[in-house]
């Protein structure tokens with residue numbers, strides 16, 4: 001028989017695990033619009049459109065949240081390089097939060113941009129007319145994208161469809177998502193026993 005304390009501990013542990021899971025991202029029109037605009041641009045260039053990559057979006061959202069407190073100047077000249085995310089704040093923490101295997105991010109490219117009020121025309125032209133970003137956005141190698149924003153920050157991530165750049169799950173010890181409800185209710189049962 002499990003004691004009351006063990007049941008309580010398990011309940012708290014399961015709540016913590018739940019809390020660590022990324023919450024569903026609220027629909028953000030600016031993010032949707034940017035992805036749509038960039039896909040229109042890619043269609044014109046005869047490139048495959050970028051599907052939304054949920055894990056990359058989770059990561060973009062977390063990075064944007066952390067950048068929300070950072071002055072625009074800090075990243076104004078940020079030049080992204082695949083596999084070199086050493087300047088992105090809390091990169092490892094956010095990778096873990098979104099349950100991504102860091103080895104699946106090396107070919108991806110993370111492009112943070114700070115623009116007052118995230119004006120959509122400025123956003124689109126900054127992404128597609130600045131050389132440092134354009135060469136990734138007009139590249140057929142990238143198949144999916146993640147988008148996140150906070151305050152004046154937009155974060156656009158492009159991902160490949162290969163294991164070194166698809167921003168997929170870590171083969172971690174966390175329970176698979178479909179087992180979560182079962183784990184939760186089992187814990188509740190123990191608690192009330």
Ligand SMILES: *[C@@H]1O[C@H](CO)[C@@H](O)[C@H](O)[C@H]1NC(C)=O
Pocket residue numbers: 081084086087
């Ligand atoms: C990675 O980023 C660091 C810090 O910005 C920089 O010093 C280094 O040269 C970069 N490495 C590559 C391979 O781009």
Ligand SMILES: *[C@@H]1O[C@H](CO)[C@@H](O)[C@H](O)[C@H]1NC(C)=O
Pocket residue numbers: 101102103170171
């Ligand atoms: C990533 O790759 C390195 C080197 O191959 C390996 O040591 C590490 O365990 C891998 N990390 C994950 C989370 O799979």
Ligand SMILES: *[C@@H]1O[C@H](CO)[C@@H](O)[C@H](O)[C@H]1NC(C)=O
Pocket residue numbers: 115116122123125126129130
């Ligand atoms: C980028 O956005 C700024 C607004 O902050 C605008 O003044 C500038 O012209 C834009 N640059 C490009 C290349 O679109």
Ligand SMILES: *[C@@H]1O[C@H](CO)[C@@H](O)[C@H](O)[C@H]1NC(C)=O
Pocket residue numbers: 045130131134135138
């Ligand atoms: C993509 O953009 C870069 C930088 O502007 C440019 O040098 C390159 O020619 C472009 N490639 C395509 C396929 O449009």
Ligand SMILES: *[C@@H]1O[C@H](CO)[C@@H](O)[C@H](O)[C@H]1NC(C)=O
Pocket residue numbers: 143161162
């Ligand atoms: C990745 O995309 C290329 C080109 O679109 C395709 O040939 C390949 O089969 C895709 N690979 C995977 C693993 O989906």
